[in-house]
Amino acid sequence: MARVEGVGPVSLDQAKKWLGHGRVTIQPVLDIAGMAPVDAYEIPDRMREAAHLMTPADVFPYATGTGRKRDIDHTGTRRLRGDAA
Numbered sequence: 156m157a158r159v160e161g162v163g164p165v166s167l168d169q170a171k172k173w174l175g176h177g178r179v180t181i182q183p184v185l186d187i188a189g190m191a192p193v194d195a196y197e198i199p200d201r202m203r204e205a206a207h208l209m210t211p212a213d214v215f216p217y218a219t220g221t222g223r224k225r226d227i228d229h230t231g232t233r234r235l236r237g238d239a240a
Contacts, residue, residue: 157170157179159173161221185201185205185208187205187208190205203227207223207227210227
């Protein structure tokens with residue numbers, strides 16, 4: 156079995172058909188709960204990946220972004236002025 160981002164689990168045969176090859180990258184499971192905090196302007200790749208896994212979509216009002224190349228400084232939902240608390 157393989158897990159395809161945005162799709163979910165698929166058979167290895169299906170993944171090979173989609174890719175046209177069998178070369179894949181195996182990544183370790185991230186222990187998000189046990190991840191040490193970082194106090195720096197630039198964050199490490201593991202922290203960026205963890206933030207994406209916890210909040211895969213843009214949280215800004217009316218935004219629809221789900222890509223990995225987005226601003227991740229603010230991962231909480233922002234209320235518009237006048238919205239109920």
